[in-house]
Amino acid sequence: MRKDFLPFSRPSILEADIEAVAEVLRSGWITTGSKNAELEARFRETTGCRTAVCVSSATAGMHIALKALNIGPGDEVITPSMTWVSTVNLIVLAGATPVFADVDRDTLMVTADTLESRITDRTRLIIPVHFAGAPVDMAPIRLLAARHNNIALIEDAAHAIGTEYKGMPVGRLGTSIFSFHPIKNITTGEGGMVCSDDPDFEARIRRLKFHGLGVDAYDRQAQGRSPQAQVVEPGFKYNLPDILAVLGLGQMDRLKEMNHQRARLAGYYMEKFKNMEEILPLAVPDYPLKHAWHLFIVRLDEEKAGMDRDRFMAELKARNIGTGLHFRAAHLQKYYRETFPDIVGTLPHTEWNSQRICSLPLFPDMTPEDVDDVVDAIKAVLSK
Ligand SMILES: *Cc1c(COP(=O)(O)O)cnc(C)c1O
Numbered sequence: 001m002r003k004d005f006l007p008f009s010r011p012s013i014l015e016a017d018i019e020a021v022a023e024v025l026r027s028g029w030i031t032t033g034s035k036n037a038e039l040e041a042r043f044r045e046t047t048g049c050r051t052a053v054c055v056s057s058a059t060a061g062m063h064i065a066l067k068a069l070n071i072g073p074g075d076e077v078i079t080p081s082m083t084w085v086s087t088v089n090l091i092v093l094a095g096a097t098p099v100f101a102d103v104d105r106d107t108l109m110v111t112a113d114t115l116e117s118r119i120t121d122r123t124r125l126i127i128p129v130h131f132a133g134a135p136v137d138m139a140p141i142r143l144l145a146a147r148h149n150n151i152a153l154i155e156d157a158a159h160a161i162g163t164e165y166k167g168m169p170v171g172r173l174g175t176s177i178f179s180f181h182p183i184k185n186i187t188t189g190e191g192g193m194v195c196s197d198d199p200d201f202e203a204r205i206r207r208l209k210f211h212g213l214g215v216d217a218y219d220r221q222a223q224g225r226s227p228q229a230q231v232v233e234p235g236f237k238y239n240l241p242d243i244l245a246v247l248g249l250g251q252m253d254r255l256k257e258m259n260h261q262r263a264r265l266a267g268y269y270m271e272k273f274k275n276m277e278e279i280l281p282l283a284v285p286d287y288p289l290k291h292a293w294h295l296f297i298v299r300l301d302e303e304k305a306g307m308d309r310d311r312f313m314a315e316l317k318a319r320n321i322g323t324g325l326h327f328r329a330a331h332l333q334k335y336y337r338e339t340f341p342d343i344v345g346t347l348p349h350t351e352w353n354s355q356r357i358c359s360l361p362l363f364p365d366m367t368p369e370d371v372d373d374v375v376d377a378i379k380a381v382l383s384k
Pocket of ligand 1: 057058059060083084086087129156158159178179180181191192
């Protein structure tokens, strides 16, 4: 058995990153400033997006994006239930109604077909979620939204830093929100980025993330924004401190290399699971893409394994192998189950997966020997 605990994720932080943070601390300017501007520029270069705005988390970014689209009571917002609950929480907190579209059973992503069946006269926004590092098939979804009075689209790209869809990086078109939480492909501790090809939307995001102040130009002389800036509308306090933004710069330098290592490890897992019938990895979609391998998710065939997923996770933990659960379906979480009981049973693929999915360890500093340890532990658990 493995001696030390292998977590399912761990951020890759170099001494140079620690030194960069120390430099910001010594500089006299530790909150939003030049490092934010550099990280936004780096994001524009990498994804080809027209505008990029740093925020304190993807959740904060989603909050002000909903606000910028004036989503409120009477509006319906379509999203998968197979996602992190923050999006659904925000829809409800905005006074709007979440409407769940089912996902493809083997990619965990919504399709134009599953979305279309949920569109009504009140649909104002669709939030597709790129899953585990693979891209949603966006082209037919863009056509669908355009055909229905230009329903707004926001891509939840928390899993998709470095993902490409049909030769184009996620973020290049439309509006996408990225996360820099420690388990994501790059991290700033906490943080996020709102990318958009619409400068008016960007302007609104910039003011909503900082008290609703009308100007956000970082003034090197004044070390911040102009003291004369005025509130144009009530806003929030969702800015990213430079202490954190500087971490993102080092991470962006290594994005390709880190994602490459994730892909290598994922390929190795795939090979190992080819002949293990109890373990069903997610499918990689067949349209042209570049996978960011944010997560390595498998589904446990409970019958063949002779145990349920929760027991499987506990048994692995007892063998020093950490796992994650991405995600328990939002509509099956206590609050949503009790508030919207009629939804239970209407999302067969989501519910099937919610019960069986499990994320295995995958992070750039892992080695193929670590993968061997995970696979050996799984074999031991299944043969018990
Ligand atoms: C992590 C995650 C979020 C939230 O990101 P934060 O930066 O933690 O707010 C949103 N959606 C998905 C799919 C995620 O995985």
